[in-house]
Amino acid sequence: MKKLKKTGEYSIFQKRSGRYAVRAKNKQWIRGEDKTKLLLAEGLIQVPEPKPTAPPEEAPGAAEAQTESDDAPVEKASAETQAEEASQEAEPADTPEETPAS
Numbered sequence: 001m002k003k004l005k006k007t008g009e010y011s012i013f014q015k016r017s018g019r020y021a022v023r024a025k026n027k028q029w030i031r032g033e034d035k036t037k038l039l040l041a042e043g044l045i046q047v048p049e050p051k052p053t054a055p056p057e058e059a060p061g062a063a064e065a066q067t068e069s070d071d072a073p074v075e076k077a078s079a080e081t082q083a084e085e086a087s088q089e090a091e092p093a094d095t096p097e098e099t100p101a102s
Helices: 032-042 060-090
Strands: 002-006 010-014 020-024
Touching: 010 032, 020 032
Parallel strands: none
Antiparallel strands: 002 010, 010 020
């Protein structure tokens, strides 16, 4: 590691990988947000701005048309399922019942 800067409070090193290490005057390594704040203050790193989390908006007409077309098959499928269940309940079972062999 190459020593870049030494102050009374800490020392900044650069690793061969290009990353930075910060050591406090008590010989403890500084990590996390504290390290980031020190490196930002020295101008060695830049924190990227967070990306917006809002999803892109679609045209309102396109979304409504898609919703209507998605709802129709679901209703049809549920009606078919109910009809099949009703017919199965009405019909007796075709499988013969097991009789104990004597």
